[in-house]
Amino acid sequence: MTAGPISRRRALALITLGTASVAAGAAGWVTGLGAPAVRGHLLPGPAGQLLTQPTVLASRGGVLRVRLTAAAGAWLAGRHTRALGFNGTSPGPTLRVRPGDLLQVQLVNQLDQPTNLHTHGLHVAPEDHGDNPFVTIDPGASFDYSYRIPATHPTGTFWYHPHHHGHVADQIFGGLAGALLVDDGPDLPVTRDRMLLVMDTTLDAAGHVATASAMDRMIGREGELVLLNGQHQPHIASTAGGAERWRVINGCTSRVLALRLDGHQLTQVALDGHFLPAPADRDRVVLAPGNRADLIVRPTGSGQFGLVTDPYDRGGAGMMGGMGMGGRATGNRPITLATLTITGPAAPPPSLPASLPAPPTPQGPPSAHRQLSFAMGMGPGGMRFTIDGRGFDPTRDDHSVRLGTIEDWTITNTSPMDHPFHLHVWPIHVLSASAPGAPGANLQDVVLIPARGSVRLRIPFTDYAGRSVFHCHILDHEDAGMMATVNVHAT
Numbered sequence: 001m002t003a004g005p006i007s008r009r010r011a012l013a014l015i016t017l018g019t020a021s022v023a024a025g026a027a028g029w030v031t032g033l034g035a036p037a038v039r040g041h042l043l044p045g046p047a048g049q050l051l052t053q054p055t056v057l058a059s060r061g062g063v064l065r066v067r068l069t070a071a072a073g074a075w076l077a078g079r080h081t082r083a084l085g086f087n088g089t090s091p092g093p094t095l096r097v098r099p100g101d102l103l104q105v106q107l108v109n110q111l112d113q114p115t116n117l118h119t120h121g122l123h124v125a126p127e128d129h130g131d132n133p134f135v136t137i138d139p140g141a142s143f144d145y146s147y148r149i150p151a152t153h154p155t156g157t158f159w160y161h162p163h164h165h166g167h168v169a170d171q172i173f174g175g176l177a178g179a180l181l182v183d184d185g186p187d188l189p190v191t192r193d194r195m196l197l198v199m200d201t202t203l204d205a206a207g208h209v210a211t212a213s214a215m216d217r218m219i220g221r222e223g224e225l226v227l228l229n230g231q232h233q234p235h236i237a238s239t240a241g242g243a244e245r246w247r248v249i250n251g252c253t254s255r256v257l258a259l260r261l262d263g264h265q266l267t268q269v270a271l272d273g274h275f276l277p278a279p280a281d282r283d284r285v286v287l288a289p290g291n292r293a294d295l296i297v298r299p300t301g302s303g304q305f306g307l308v309t310d311p312y313d314r315g316g317a318g319m320m321g322g323m324g325m326g327g328r329a330t331g332n333r334p335i336t337l338a339t340l341t342i343t344g345p346a347a348p349p350p351s352l353p354a355s356l357p358a359p360p361t362p363q364g365p366p367s368a369h370r371q372l373s374f375a376m377g378m379g380p381g382g383m384r385f386t387i388d389g390r391g392f393d394p395t396r397d398d399h400s401v402r403l404g405t406i407e408d409w410t411i412t413n414t415s416p417m418d419h420p421f422h423l424h425v426w427p428i429h430v431l432s433a434s435a436p437g438a439p440g441a442n443l444q445d446v447v448l449i450p451a452r453g454s455v456r457l458r459i460p461f462t463d464y465a466g467r468s469v470f471h472c473h474i475l476d477h478e479d480a481g482m483m484a485t486v487n488v489h490a491t
Contacts, residue, residue: 044232045078051234058096071110077232081207083175090175091197100151108142118163126425126466155185156273157247157292169475174209177251189350191242199251200226220254220474236340238299241347246295250287254474256312257287262305270294272444275356288420290446290473298349299342307338315417315451362460367405376415391481398484403465409457413449420473422446431456
């Protein structure tokens with residue numbers, strides 16, 4: 001069933017919620033390391049620097065209070081630039097919490113455009129001061145977020161980034177993102193736990209983030225610089241015979257990562273913050289924008305081995321409305337993200353557990369089945385990106401769901417490009433997909449819908465009433481209208 005449109009007064013109250021909040025005093029708020037806002041250069045600094053980890057801000061006594069300032073002027077790719085960062089760095093500080101904790105984030109907007117914050121993948125309340133995509137924080141204003149992490153929340157790898165409609169792609173492409181880790185998971189036999197956040201961008205000669213062209217926005221922009229923790233092709237030092245946990249986050253605006261590690265298999269233990277039923281060996285791990293994978297790397301041999309993302313064809317605009325639009329979203333060469341350097345005598349790696357604490361599969365029968373369609377095509381005003389034939393309207397309820405129910409959604413992609421589907425707050429289970437090798441019996445929050453293909457999802461709306469969104473995670477497409485609302489209500 002579908003509820004009628006919400007009032008414009010209610011919508012305006014939601015989307016201006018952040019402007020009423022002014023900056024709080026600094027006492028008790030934690031910040032990461034800063035960097036001066038000075039001009040930089042197009043070319044990255046020298047490759048081969050030792051991989052660094054972002055500043056870690058961890059909860060104490062069940063609470064983490066953080067101030068994040070979004071502003072231009074970040075150290076990026078070995079240079080001082082005018083790229084965007086949180087607290088002067090890109091990526092921003094890593095936030096570490098535990099199930100049951102209270103996470104409080106004061107977001108200060110020093111950009112020249114509105115912003116807000118999305119805790120991507122967290123299963124938390126979607127309204128008011130929670131993971132609310134309708135908040136607007138105007139330039140010069142701030143907003144106090146408060147997230148109660150459920151005691152039953154999965155432990156794993158999540159992330160945070162801006163989500164103000166119309167500015168999401170620009171702000172993430174500019175450098176605004178950071179990791180958010182929920183600790184207290186199983187004791188894996190690893191010697192190192194590394195966070196690897198992959199982002200891409202393009203800087204002009206003055207160190208400013210390059211403006212995307214109309215074609216870039218239509219295809220979904222991919223940057224000239226592909227960075228790992230804000231570094232250009234860093235060096236990862238490791239010892240033979242150990243085992244490392246690599247938490248890989250695809251924080252790119254549009255780029256699909258097809259990851260491999262020369263001379264090694266990658267053993268995947270989690271996807272999108274949820275453990276798999278058992279460790280799975282992979283020659284290659286494909287991550288759509290927004291996806292995360294927890295990988296176990298067991299260094300063998302000695303020497304240097306490239307962590308590489310191979311070209312991945314996302315499709316192209318092709319023929320739209322009888323017009324040849326041209327352009328394909330694919331690279332033409334592998335890109336080295338980092339180099340793993342292994343030293344020390346050969347030794348057998350530790351054994352991994354045979355099973356992992358995967359979340360249970362949502363049990364049906366579903367109370368409703370929905371058919372949705374992602375499409376792109378030419379309209380009177382140019383290229384249109386739609387869901388069910390409509391562009392995004394924050395004042396409209398597109399889908400109304402009863403709290404406590406389980407639904408099956410079939411999503412068809414009629415366009416000649418892949419579109420990653422992302423639902424906020426409520427995790428999804430992929431029942432079937434037309435793409436070969438699609439993930440199966442595990443929960444996730446981003447699933448790639450292939451061009452001219454479809455996926456069938458099961459979604460447990462069993463807790464958290466509230467209003468949120470789902471959208472294409474090619475963020476230029478989201479900003480262009482490929483997003484819709486869902487209202488989960490108790491009655």
